[in-house]
Amino acid sequence: MSTDQVTSLTGVNTGGALGTSVPRREGAAKLCGEARFVDDLPRQNVWLGGTVRADVPHARLLAIRFDPCFDWSRVVVVTAADIPGENVVPVVLRDQPSLAESFVRYHGEPVALIAAADEETLQQALDRVDVDLSPLEPVFDIDEALAAKVPLFGPENVFRTITIRKGDAGETLQTADVVVEEVYETGAQEHVYLEPQGMQAEPTASGITVCGSMQCPYYIVEGVALLLGLAQEQVRVIACMTGGGFGGKEDFPTLIAGHAALLAWKARRPVRMIYDRVEDLRYTSKRHPARIRHRSGWSRAGRLLAMQIEIELDGGAYSTLSPLVLQRAAVHAAGPYQCDQIEINARAVATNHPPRGAFRGFGAPQVHFALETHMGSCAARLGLDPVELRRRNVIGPRGTLATGQNVGEDVAAAEVFERALVESGFLARRAAYDDSNRRALSAAGPERFKRRGIGLSLFMHGTGMNGDGEGLVRSEVLLRGNADGTVSAVTCQVEIGQGTQTILAQLAADGLGIPVEWVVAEKPDTAMARDSGPTVASRTAAIVGGLLISAGRQFREEVERRSGLCKADPDAFRSAIARLATEGPLESRAYYSRPPDMQWDEATHRGDGYLAYTWSCCVVALEVDTLTGEVKVLDVTAVQDVGKVVHPLFAAGQVEGGVAQALGWALMEETVWADGLLRNATMTDYVIPTACDVPPIRAVFLEHPHPRLPHGAKGLGELPAEGPAPAVANALRQALGIHFNRIPITPEIILPAWEDRQQ
Amino acid sequence: MNQHAAIRFTLNGQPREIAAPPMQRLLDVLRQTCELTGTKNGCGEGDCGACTVLIDGVPVVSCLVPIVQVEGADVRTVESLAEGDQPHPLQAAFLKHGGTQCGSCAAGLLMTACAHLEHGGETDDATLRAALAGVVCRCAGYQQVIASVQAAARGGETLDGNHL
Amino acid sequence: MTAIISDHRVYTATDLDDALRFLAEHREEGWRPLAGGTDVMVGVYRDRSGGDQWLNLSRLRPQLAGIGRDGDFVHVGALATMTDLRRSALLEESCPLIGRAAAVVGATQVQNRATVGGNIANGSPAGDTLPVWLALDAELELASVRGQRRIAYGEFMTGYRRSVREPDELITGLRFQPRSGSTGRMYYRKVAPRAAQGISKVVFAAIAGWNDGRYENVRLVFGSMGPITVRARAAEQCAEGEAPSAQLGEQAAERLAADLSPINDARSTADYRLRVAKNLVREFLAGNLG
Ligand SMILES: Cc1cc2nc3c(=O)[nH]c(=O)nc-3n(C[C@H](O)[C@H](O)[C@H](O)COP(=O)(O)OP(=O)(O)OC[C@H]3O[C@@H](n4cnc5c(N)ncnc54)[C@H](O)[C@@H]3O)c2cc1C
Ligand code: FES
Ligand code: FES
Numbered sequence A: 001m002s003t004d005q006v007t008s009l010t011g012v013n014t015g016g017a018l019g020t021s022v023p024r025r026e027g028a029a030k031l032c033g034e035a036r037f038v039d040d041l042p043r044q045n046v047w048l049g050g051t052v053r054a055d056v057p058h059a060r061l062l063a064i065r066f067d068p069c070f071d072w073s074r075v076v077v078v079t080a081a082d083i084p085g086e087n088v089v090p091v092v093l094r095d096q097p098s099l100a101e102s103f104v105r106y107h108g109e110p111v112a113l114i115a116a117a118d119e120e121t122l123q124q125a126l127d128r129v130d131v132d133l134s135p136l137e138p139v140f141d142i143d144e145a146l147a148a149k150v151p152l153f154g155p156e157n158v159f160r161t162i163t164i165r166k167g168d169a170g171e172t173l174q175t176a177d178v179v180v181e182e183v184y185e186t187g188a189q190e191h192v193y194l195e196p197q198g199m200q201a202e203p204t205a206s207g208i209t210v211c212g213s214m215q216c217p218y219y220i221v222e223g224v225a226l227l228l229g230l231a232q233e234q235v236r237v238i239a240c241m242t243g244g245g246f247g248g249k250e251d252f253p254t255l256i257a258g259h260a261a262l263l264a265w266k267a268r269r270p271v272r273m274i275y276d277r278v279e280d281l282r283y284t285s286k287r288h289p290a291r292i293r294h295r296s297g298w299s300r301a302g303r304l305l306a307m308q309i310e311i312e313l314d315g316g317a318y319s320t321l322s323p324l325v326l327q328r329a330a331v332h333a334a335g336p337y338q339c340d341q342i343e344i345n346a347r348a349v350a351t352n353h354p355p356r357g358a359f360r361g362f363g364a365p366q367v368h369f370a371l372e373t374h375m376g377s378c379a380a381r382l383g384l385d386p387v388e389l390r391r392r393n394v395i396g397p398r399g400t401l402a403t404g405q406n407v408g409e410d411v412a413a414a415e416v417f418e419r420a421l422v423e424s425g426f427l428a429r430r431a432a433y434d435d436s437n438r439r440a441l442s443a444a445g446p447e448r449f450k451r452r453g454i455g456l457s458l459f460m461h462g463t464g465m466n467g468d469g470e471g472l473v474r475s476e477v478l479l480r481g482n483a484d485g486t487v488s489a490v491t492c493q494v495e496i497g498q499g500t501q502t503i504l505a506q507l508a509a510d511g512l513g514i515p516v517e518w519v520v521a522e523k524p525d526t527a528m529a530r531d532s533g534p535t536v537a538s539r540t541a542a543i544v545g546g547l548l549i550s551a552g553r554q555f556r557e558e559v560e561r562r563s564g565l566c567k568a569d570p571d572a573f574r575s576a577i578a579r580l581a582t583e584g585p586l587e588s589r590a591y592y593s594r595p596p597d598m599q600w601d602e603a604t605h606r607g608d609g610y611l612a613y614t615w616s617c618c619v620v621a622l623e624v625d626t627l628t629g630e631v632k633v634l635d636v637t638a639v640q641d642v643g644k645v646v647h648p649l650f651a652a653g654q655v656e657g658g659v660a661q662a663l664g665w666a667l668m669e670e671t672v673w674a675d676g677l678l679r680n681a682t683m684t685d686y687v688i689p690t691a692c693d694v695p696p697i698r699a700v701f702l703e704h705p706h707p708r709l710p711h712g713a714k715g716l717g718e719l720p721a722e723g724p725a726p727a728v729a730n731a732l733r734q735a736l737g738i739h740f741n742r743i744p745i746t747p748e749i750i751l752p753a754w755e756d757r758q759q
Numbered sequence B: 001m002n003q004h005a006a007i008r009f010t011l012n013g014q015p016r017e018i019a020a021p022p023m024q025r026l027l028d029v030l031r032q033t034c035e036l037t038g039t040k041n042g043c044g045e046g047d048c049g050a051c052t053v054l055i056d057g058v059p060v061v062s063c064l065v066p067i068v069q070v071e072g073a074d075v076r077t078v079e080s081l082a083e084g085d086q087p088h089p090l091q092a093a094f095l096k097h098g099g100t101q102c103g104s105c106a107a108g109l110l111m112t113a114c115a116h117l118e119h120g121g122e123t124d125d126a127t128l129r130a131a132l133a134g135v136v137c138r139c140a141g142y143q144q145v146i147a148s149v150q151a152a153a154r155g156g157e158t159l160d161g162n163h164l
Numbered sequence C: 001m002t003a004i005i006s007d008h009r010v011y012t013a014t015d016l017d018d019a020l021r022f023l024a025e026h027r028e029e030g031w032r033p034l035a036g037g038t039d040v041m042v043g044v045y046r047d048r049s050g051g052d053q054w055l056n057l058s059r060l061r062p063q064l065a066g067i068g069r070d071g072d073f074v075h076v077g078a079l080a081t082m083t084d085l086r087r088s089a090l091l092e093e094s095c096p097l098i099g100r101a102a103a104v105v106g107a108t109q110v111q112n113r114a115t116v117g118g119n120i121a122n123g124s125p126a127g128d129t130l131p132v133w134l135a136l137d138a139e140l141e142l143a144s145v146r147g148q149r150r151i152a153y154g155e156f157m158t159g160y161r162r163s164v165r166e167p168d169e170l171i172t173g174l175r176f177q178p179r180s181g182s183t184g185r186m187y188y189r190k191v192a193p194r195a196a197q198g199i200s201k202v203v204f205a206a207i208a209g210w211n212d213g214r215y216e217n218v219r220l221v222f223g224s225m226g227p228i229t230v231r232a233r234a235a236e237q238c239a240e241g242e243a244p245s246a247q248l249g250e251q252a253a254e255r256l257a258a259d260l261s262p263i264n265d266a267r268s269t270a271d272y273r274l275r276v277a278k279n280l281v282r283e284f285l286a287g288n289l290g
Helices: A027-031 A121-128 A143-147 A169-175 A219-230 A252-267 A277-283 A322-332 A364-382 A386-393 A412-426 A426-442 A445-449 A469-473 A500-512 A538-563 A572-581 A648-667 A724-736 A746-756 B026-033 B090-095 B106-118 B125-132 B141-156 C016-025 C040-047 C058-064 C082-087 C090-095 C096-103 C117-124 C129-134 C233-239 C246-254 C268-286
Strands: A047-053 A061-067 A074-078 A109-118 A129-135 A159-168 A180-188 A198-202 A208-214 A235-239 A271-274 A290-298 A304-316 A341-350 A450-462 A476-481 A487-490 A518-521 A585-589 A613-625 A630-641 A697-702 B005-011 B013-019 B053-054 B056-059 B074-078 C009-012 C032-034 C053-056 C067-070 C071-077 C139-144 C147-153 C158-159 C172-177 C184-191 C201-213 C214-223
Touching: A027 B090, A027 B106, A047 A121, A047 A129, A047 A252, A047 C053, A061 A109, A061 A469, A074 A252, A109 A129, A109 A252, A109 A648, A121 A129, A121 C184, A143 A341, A143 A445, A159 C016, A159 C090, A169 A341, A169 A538, A180 A364, A180 A585, A208 A219, A208 A252, A219 A235, A252 A271, A252 C268, A271 A572, A271 B026, A271 C032, A271 C058, A290 A364, A304 A322, A304 A364, A322 A572, A341 C147, A364 A386, A364 A648, A386 A412, A386 A450, A412 A613, A412 A630, A412 A697, A426 A445, A426 A450, A426 A613, A426 A724, A445 A450, A445 A746, A469 A487, A476 A538, A500 A518, A500 A538, A500 C214, A538 A572, A538 A585, A572 A613, A613 C139, A630 A724, A630 A746, A630 B090, A648 C184, A724 A746, A746 C268, B013 B026, B013 C147, B053 B106, B053 C139, B053 C214, B090 B106, B090 B141, B106 B125, B106 B141, B125 B141, C016 C058, C058 C139, C067 C090, C082 C096, C082 C117, C096 C129, C096 C184, C096 C201, C117 C129, C117 C172, C117 C201, C129 C201, C129 C214, C129 C246, C184 C268, C201 C268, C214 C233, C214 C268, C233 C246, C233 C268, C246 C268
Parallel strands: A047 A271, A208 A235, A304 A341, A487 A518, A630 A697, B005 B074, C009 C053, C032 C053
Antiparallel strands: A047 A109, A061 A129, A074 A109, A159 A341, A180 A290, A198 A208, A198 A271, A290 A304, A450 A613, A476 A487, A476 A585, A613 A630, B005 B013, B053 B056, B053 B074, C067 C071, C071 C172, C139 C147, C139 C172, C184 C201, C201 C214
16 A cells, blocks of 8 residues: 555545545644644643652652742642542552552652642752651662562562463474574663653542543543542543553553642642753653563574563562553563464562653563564574474464464554565675675775664554453543534544554444544543543554444434434435434444453463454665664664554654654663662753664555454554564664674674674 | 743744743743643653654753753644645655554654655655654554654645544 | 852943953952853853852954954964854964864854854863964963963963963964964864764864975864863874874874863763874874875
8 A cells, every 4th residue: 555645635434434645634734833732721820840859769768858948828839638538549459559659660750749829939949848767778680589588568579470371482492493592682671752641630619620642531530549548530631632552541640640749739729830841751661671582492493382481570560550561561572473382471570760651552562672683693593594494384374373362364464574584685685785794894984884684573552441342441532523514533542643543434334334534533532432441552543543433323323213214315314313413412433342262361461362463564674884783774664454544644653753762762862860860850861862873664564454353454653663672672683693682782882793793 | 041031932833922930841831831832741851752852953852951941942843734624745655655543652753754755854764763763653663653754755645624 | 059040240441441441440359251152151050150240241253253364374363163164264274173173063053152262261172272372372361451472382371271361361362373384294083972063072283394295393282181271292202204104193192191181071981082093103203094
């Protein structure tokens, strides 16, 4: 499919809106500067909130001292003692307090909150609080944490352990011709959504209203209700326009929303909390750093006989979403290969780093980096072409994944792989680079120092939440006919840049059989929308969109039944909606329920880990300057089967953005920690790719609709961010003949490795 | 030398006079005093470019400009681009070619691109990437941004008023 | 307690004389010049550091932003911006490294405000124009009510962010003798964490004259390799009077440690910095760069 195919921006699309690039719903408002993000809301009468934080990574909290010389009546102060409800940030395990009470477990943990009428008063007040802490020994290293000398969580400092078994890998490894064992490590990554975290809360007659930057309005309903001791019905949450999320606004906003709510509740007035960039970089969640050990057993002919995989995630000081991130990591760890003997052992470990959280890919990028880099090493050990090695082992129709999930006919791993080889000209370019690398030393000028390589990765991503996850949320959507004949799609999916409002309108329109322009995608507001689930896990188009299609079909039937119309022209249908809507409520709802053929056993991790999978192959070509170790990525080709492309322009945009973010993770985004504090906590020093760092990216889509989803769309948000890192490592292997098993692969790592190799 | 300086400047074609602490950054004056919130604060220290505005026709990061230095200047923000219902060609092209996703970087990219095109800058890929390097976009991977600017430069990007 | 924004005071000088008079009269009060503000504003808002009394120089631009010839010299006013440097045909012909350095200071938005005087006075070891001025043997002009003095740029910095500038002095400009590519070899390289908008991990400017196929007046200058921008004098001496060769490159590179004192910090490592410096010097002197 061509990605620049844009259909009419102005004409009315009757039907067929699915698969066309209709205009972004909120695009004009964003481009005119009229879209309202939380900090753009009117400021009149709004107080500003700030956070008093601990300045050591692990300590007993003795006292909070307020300088008596300051006039504290000018501000409102909240400490743990002021919390009317439960002092907790509920995510999965409920181990994290909203404000530290007796212990501090990470540098920067919130201890108290202050609100003031203006920024300067707030600043002065914050400067006049001292926190008395009695430091305890901190742990930052996974092994030290596992030694459990410093107690942080449970008896072993482990948030969750997951084991997945298929056959008996241990036994097979003993008899395999070749066993390859290596350890891979990935670093923490910061989301750098361009709009920092922000929330505003305002007490109302019946409870409290919270609005702000978020992905998951109902997480915040739960969190604020618990914290303030209110019923969930008393908490209304409205998502503002949200300036990027990438998972960083999945779990973390529950904390800052709680803080804004506590201040507003006590101050009895609206309070806004906006993190500045430094605060955001230091204290909000990051992608989980991972350490992954692969032991794989091979036949001499290159058949993958057994895989033993150990995964350890550094979860930071509190569990947040680590148990679920770990689950996705474990289920994806063996990748898109057919292997009958698999053993996966995964642990999420507690340390004194700031809590880690959701980040695009949710544990999968880490395991794909490990496995696809490992495939490169295995090919080298076996003396086989890595292309050939993958061909021999890629999962095919009716193959089974690590959890025993039979992929049926829905498997495009081989197809995306072959297509990517063709689209990128992989084999020819690989040969050409080998050739130019060999001749480099006889070249003149800068060419002399250049080495080039091309590498690839093959991977998949499970749609929606793992196993029972979707069934437990039981998402609900609503379509409501309006008096003007339009139909409102009511969900709590948040527009964070991915095009939710547009795509959900397209999907609803498709189910309804009306022009997309006649669908109003309502803003996420928990007073209007029931829980349609979080805006995460590439589930918006796939799951929520699927529900809207079903609701749309029901809605249409209902209108046809009540109006006696059948296959009416659109205008007549619209008039019927308008008439019926004025007579009384005209609504249709759809709920998610697990497909009857989907089996999952959460205790043993056997069965259908996910509803469906998207498949992708990513090819990266790059050039290294061996004088400096700097890497220039030349181009990227990403081929993916996403089931159905709902909006070609947005789909390409997701791929391009995801690839750029992953190239940053692979090559430059390094978090430098000292004593549990991020040292490079500015955008000067935590660098993300600029327009000059990101190469041309070619996105190619295959469409194999999945039968479990009404429209076939399997989701796309996370997938593109999962392939570039191992493809970079594999390309560097060709360019330099060096195998890097740890990212980010910075020039500081490349240059010494290269020079030592030349000796 | 008094703590609140009276500053006169032109904002989006209109003369303005405001009183502000002289070292207050232009960004805050625009967003708070003038209530033009299209210009965004992404980092507050010159690195992200989200706060880019044009001063006397050239792009600058408004988070690093003390208001005292805006005296007598001509300031243009993203709010000045569209004329009524008529989008600026860059806005139309960004809408059509995917130049914005979450919208946080939009004002910065648009104003930077606007100055580049007004000064007759080249529109090949490499030149545009260098010209836009001061605005980071975390969502879009830049390719659709570049395509949008190129489309605007080619001309003919119009949309119905009802899209803006 | 650090200052809050409304406590900051600004005096906007009407012209150079007014500025100098003001600095002299308030010599003891800690007033500091404010040029493009790109360093000052980061300090004021991030760390709330750097003082709270500012002498605004923006009205001095007509007097201090010029770039022109001054006899045998080329003169650059302190308020010339990086954009001015990039666009100057005179500078391109007098030493193309200047424009190259200016083009890698931040990105366009910063270049439109950042001034030469600010880059010099700020004195960051990572200042990207500084190696070029040192390699050019440029002379700085400092002015005060007591008059004007000229000093070699190499004598300006006395330590980490410390200089010989008196509190009542302004940098008004600098001058240098033009060097063209035809009379020697020159090279500039900034190594930063990304392709644009990055702070230098290593920045290198090299200018060497040619005499009968041999190097003379060799200047090998590094930034981010110690507390201040430095010449690698031992390596320079090694190359003086020699013809380009791989062997010369190797020898000179080995002598870099004598003058460079890189550190580990959040941006890079000492080991990496030194390796890059050696590679650049080796290949420059071998004739493979520039
Ligand atoms: C996002 C960003 C990126 C940057 N990237 C780079 C980079 O890549 N390379 C680089 O070298 N720098 C970089 N900088 C730093 C900065 O832009 C430069 O140092 C710039 O040249 C400073 O000039 P200015 O006019 O803005 O100085 P100001 O901020 O106005 O002043 C800087 C200092 O110099 C003093 N001063 C200014 N003018 C004079 C004068 N005439 N006489 C005496 N003292 C004076 C001031 O009192 C102050 O101490 C960057 C800054 C930012 C914010
Ligand atoms: S807010 Fe000004 S550059 Fe980021
Ligand atoms: S669109 Fe989100 S940062 Fe650019």
